[in-house]
Amino acid sequence: MRVAFPHMGNAYIPLRALVEHVGVEAVVPERPNRATLELGAKHAPEFVCLPFKITLGDCMNALEKGADTMAMVCGMWACRFGNYGHVQHLILRDMGYEFESLLIGREDPRAVWEKVKRAVGGGAFRRLLGAAAVFRAKAAAVEEIESKARFARPREERRGDTDRIMERYLTRVDEADTIRRVREIRRELREEFSALPLRDDDDVLRVRIVGELYVLLEPSLNFDLVRRLGAVHGVEAQPILSTYRWLLSPLWLDPFLHVSSSRARRVSRAYLPYVLGGEEHMTITGALDAPRQGFDGVIHAYPLTCMPENICRTVLPHISVTRDVPILGLCFDEHTSTVGTNTRLEAFLDMLRSRRGRGRNAKELEAEGVLRA
Numbered sequence: 040m041r042v043a044f045p046h047m048g049n050a051y052i053p054l055r056a057l058v059e060h061v062g063v064e065a066v067v068p069e070r071p072n073r074a075t076l077e078l079g080a081k082h083a084p085e086f087v088c089l090p091f092k093i094t095l096g097d098c099m100n101a102l103e104k105g106a107d108t109m110a111m112v113c114g115m116w117a118c119r120f121g122n123y124g125h126v127q128h129l130i131l132r133d134m135g136y137e138f139e140s141l142l143i144g145r146e147d148p149r150a151v152w153e154k155v156k157r158a159v160g161g162g163a164f165r166r167l168l169g170a171a172a173v174f175r176a177k178a179a180a181v182e183e184i185e186s187k188a189r190f191a192r193p194r195e196e197r198r199g200d201t202d203r204i205m206e207r208y209l210t211r212v213d214e215a216d217t218i219r220r221v222r223e224i225r226r227e228l229r230e231e232f233s234a235l236p237l238r239d240d241d242d243v244l245r246v247r248i249v250g251e252l253y254v255l256l257e258p259s260l261n262f263d264l265v266r267r268l269g270a271v272h273g274v275e276a277q278p279i280l281s282t283y284r285w286l287l288s289p290l291w292l293d294p295f296l297h298v299s300s301s302r303a304r305r306v307s308r309a310y311l312p313y314v315l316g317g318e319e320h321m322t323i324t325g326a327l328d329a330p331r332q333g334f335d336g337v338i339h340a341y342p343l344t345c346m347p348e349n350i351c352r353t354v355l356p357h358i359s360v361t362r363d364v365p366i367l368g369l370c371f372d373e374h375t376s377t378v379g380t381n382t383r384l385e386a387f388l389d390m391l392r393s394r395r396g397r398g399r400n401a402k403e404l405e406a407e408g409v410l411r412a
């Protein structure tokens with residue numbers, strides 16, 4: 040069995056470990072880029088959302104690299120994500136590719152398990168438990184690397200230091216083969232980041248990024264938004280979602296994630312009392328919390344035809360006014376240009392800086408009664 044799964048940010052690191060520790064080969068194609076998106080867009084329905092197109096191109100790259108089994112998490116989402124795997128695999132088979140499907144969350148779990156057992160042979164369950172432990176350790180390590188890099192990047196004294204450290208440690212975590220080794224790497228990572236010379240952070244703008252999961256986490260879709268904000272504009276960008284959260288939430292491997300998800304549903308209930316199937320509650324809560332958490336503004340990033348995020352779009356202007364927090368909407372599809380996105384981003388950041396200059400920060404707004412707890 041040669042298993043492939045679509046890319047999403049750095050999720051391939053823990054996913055590769057999971058697959059390989061279960062005892063089968065993982066096929067990881069090159070990271071998605073413009074060509075991957077164009078390839079997927081050519082074969083996908085025109086009005087399907089953007090993540091479908093790029094992950095379709097990604098699947099084609101994996102099959103060309105020799106994958107014989109395509110794994111996809113489907114779930115029973117109310118939005119289109121629930122049908123991604125099924126429809127993508129139909130398209131790929133129409134194109135002539137031959138492969139086995141593992142539609143996790145849609146197929147009967149016993150059928151998925153039988154396929155894995157057939158490929159792995161004896162001791163499959165024991166191997167799965169061990170694989171889950173390494174998977175969790177690597178997901179936590181990736182989370183720590185990403186979060187330290189997000190903080191350090193806008194404050195680094197020598198431009199590019201943070202990215203160099205980040206890339207080196209991501210590779211080391213990817214190559215580590217035991218949990219003990221991952222722990223050692225994390226220790227060294229902390230030492231290296233604490234020795235990194237950082238400048239005083241008084242003037243660093245902080246921006247909360249909310250929106251659809253895939254656009255938030257996949258740099259090839261959002262024009263490397265988080266890194267660009269930090270490295271080019273000197274802005275600390277904090278997305279509301281992370282690879283760790285996406286990977287561990289459905290598996291119930293971290294109870295804290297469920298506490299924060301139910302808080303998000305509670306806090307946003309006045310605006311969205313029902314589930315739309317995407318990240319809508321996190322989006323609304325992220326925007327509501329932003330001023331109190333010290334963010335200067337919010338960027339809402341979403342794919343053009345995304346149903347949950349387009350509904351959030353109708354709610355966010357109201358939050359922007361009542362909470363006095365500037366919100367920039369960035370809509371992405373395969374025609375979105377880097378230049379247009381950068382121009383809007385620069386104008387937004389200029390405006391945030393001028394607000395900072397006027398000195399209205401979250402504490403003062405709270406004192407003025409503009410912010411509610």
Ligand code: SF4
Pocket residue numbers: 088089090118119120251252253316317318342344345346347348
């Ligand atoms: S959340 Fe939006 S972009 Fe993602 S699958 Fe659902 S509709 Fe598509």
